Amino acid sequence: MYHRCRTAPSEVRFRLRREAFFGCCKCGNPLIENAHIIEYPITKQFPIEDMLALCPNCHTEADLGYYPKFVLRDLKQNPFNKNKRYLQKRFVVTGEKLIINTGSSRFINTERIFTINDFDLVSITRKEGLYLSLNINLFDKYNRLIALIYDNFWIVDRSYLWDVEYKPQHLILRKKSRDIVLDIQIKNEEIFLRGNLYYNGFLIPIKPQNMSIGGVTIRNFTIENAGGGISIQVPQYRPRIY
Ligand SMILES: [Zn+2]
Incomplete structure (x- = not known):
């Protein structure tokens, strides 16, 4: 059983959030967790190059092995919110006023x-x-x-x-x-x-x-x-x- 670790240092968390454009790398959900590409029990560390921001649902799927490591690395490089195909589907407000x-x-x-x-x-x-x-x-x-x-x-x-x-x-x-x-x-x-x-x-x-x-x-x-x-x-x- 893979145990999630939620105690990544704040600097790591915020860099992961920034590189993911404030949403899950897989689906754009604004709720994110720190996911490890190399499982935490193995590394016992928080190497940002081996981590990515995923929502709770995609994180669970990753824990269950739905995504090979190369897929997770590709998601980290090309997160949902960066993908031009999904411009209209992002959790963003572009108007002048919020x-x-x-x-x-x-x-x-x-x-x-x-x-x-x-x-x-x-x-x-x-x-x-x-x-x-x-x-x-x-x-x-x-x-x-x-x-x-x-x-x-x-x-x-x-x-x-x-x-x-x-x-x-x-x-x-x-x-x-x-x-x-x-x-x-x-x-x-x-x-x-x-x-x-x-x-x-x-x-x-x-x-x-x-x-x-x-x-x-x-x-x-x-x-x-x-x-x-x-x-x-x-x-x-x-x-x-x-
Ligand atoms: Zn997701």
Whole structure:
């Protein structure tokens, strides 16, 4: 059994992300992990020339031996996001403004979307005027951090089973219970975000019509060129005693 290693030094991780143009080398999924072409238990090191950025699904396929090493090396040299054939399928926004739609509200050039108790729950930035970089914290209803997207790196507690679905320009994260946790889609050069997030035990449903945080329903407003989007204070989480 091949054990994944997720502790590559940050310099290695960011160089892998850059050379992959901020997505999986195989399919362009913006969620990436560090994959080893020469298995980590053999090298016990992080030689960047023997590593590449893959999404969780392609990484699993690589671990299962679906791709010979020469294929992985070719993907590293010619990642999806660099391939001109896939220009229209990349997870990028090329327009002048970065527009994020959530629950009928619009965040224009406002990267920090939800700040709760001064904690950034969701922020989406653009790198090199094109590639989207996601920073999202996913908690469960017991206020446990169950997954983290950190500058597109997918860092997850393996005791939770996740279903990561990616079609061009559309990322859907589900827990194995089938609950959709997060849905991010690019349509007509704009980002549409839906899902069911949690913070401090509060459910934050983000639907096409509205979203609500801590009993406050938010709809139909626009924030433009702001340092921060929605900032809300909610009570500290208190575990329920059964
Ligand atoms: Zn992939």
